[in-house]
Amino acid sequence: MVQIQLMARGSRLPASLLPLYAPQILNQLVTEKAVLQEARRLGLAVSPEELAGQIALNPQFFPSGKFIGDEEYSNFIQSRFNMTVPQFEQKYRENLLLEKLRRVVTAGATVNEAEVVREFHRRNDKFRF
DSSP states (O other), X not given: OHHHHHHHHHTTOOGGGHHHHHHHHHHHHHHHHHHHHHHHHTTOOOOHHHHHHHHHTOTTTSGGGSOOOHHHHHHHHXXXXXXXXXXXXXXXXXXXXXXXXXXXXXXXXXXXXXXXXXXXXXXXXOOOO
């Protein structure tokens, strides 16, 4: 239930609508956990260095290239996301892992121009007799 509340809060969903959207949110959480499990089964992981590197790209945490400090970082995470730093970083790590899996899955998916043209004509060409 905590995850559903966090997700609803993140989408700025009014509390009165939570019962209507709870099944969809729950389904999304289950799907996300299953995809994360598959990524781990495939041996994908996000190292602490990768996580730190991605967080370092956020200008809110590193204005002028200098870290804002642990306390301000923690306060920002708490006020902006209503999470602790470990919760935020775990969620960030999971998002990076999902992105890695997406890249692995889509890396082999290429379509050449002839295939695009052929599919366009298949879907759009009409003949009259």
